[in-house]
Amino acid sequence: MISFTLRCGKDHEFEGWFRSSDDYERQRRKKLVVCPDCGDTGIDKALMAPAVATRGGDSGEATPAEKAVRMVMAMRAMRGFVEKNFDNVGPQFAEEARRIHYGETEERPIYGDATAGEAKELVEEGIKVGQIPWIEETEN
Ligand SMILES: [Zn+2]
Numbered sequence: 001m002i003s004f005t006l007r008c009g010k011d012h013e014f015e016g017w018f019r020s021s022d023d024y025e026r027q028r029r030k031k032l033v034v035c036p037d038c039g040d041t042g043i044d045k046a047l048m049a050p051a052v053a054t055r056g057g058d059s060g061e062a063t064p065a066e067k068a069v070r071m072v073m074a075m076r077a078m079r080g081f082v083e084k085n086f087d088n089v090g091p092q093f094a095e096e097a098r099r100i101h102y103g104e105t106e107e108r109p110i111y112g113d114a115t116a117g118e119a120k121e122l123v124e125e126g127i128k129v130g131q132i133p134w135i136e137e138t139e140n
Contacts, residue, residue: 008035086108
């Protein structure tokens with residue numbers, strides 16, 4: 001079983017449990033995934049982002065990137081900021097966060113998809129991840 005943090009069209013967030021990622025997609029397509037707050041079936045995964053993986057121990061000192069992240073989280077234009085400043089690694093998020101943490105690749109802010117289980121594992125390894133609701137762009 002895996003769990004996803006899901007978000008409906010009205011920005012309600014809730015946790016959904018599925019047998020697999022495919023199972024989630026199948027149920028979502030059949031509109032079997034329903035928001036418990038409003039009954040909306042326009043469900044999407046809330047993406048895991050942004051994450052800042054830093055090498056070495058946790059000094060308790062927030063890096064400039066982390067400070068930016070906190071500031072940005074309060075902003076409505078969060079999505080645009082993340083897309084512009086963070087590297088989208090999509091479903092490779094957990095793997096890439098690990099590689100950054102262990103110094104195997106360039107240190108940079110990244111964002112992408114992660115399951116709740118993957119996020120928990122990253123946190124347990126001391127890798128900083130944050131979860132933000134992914135605001136859809138409205139163009140009207
Ligand atoms: Zn809802």
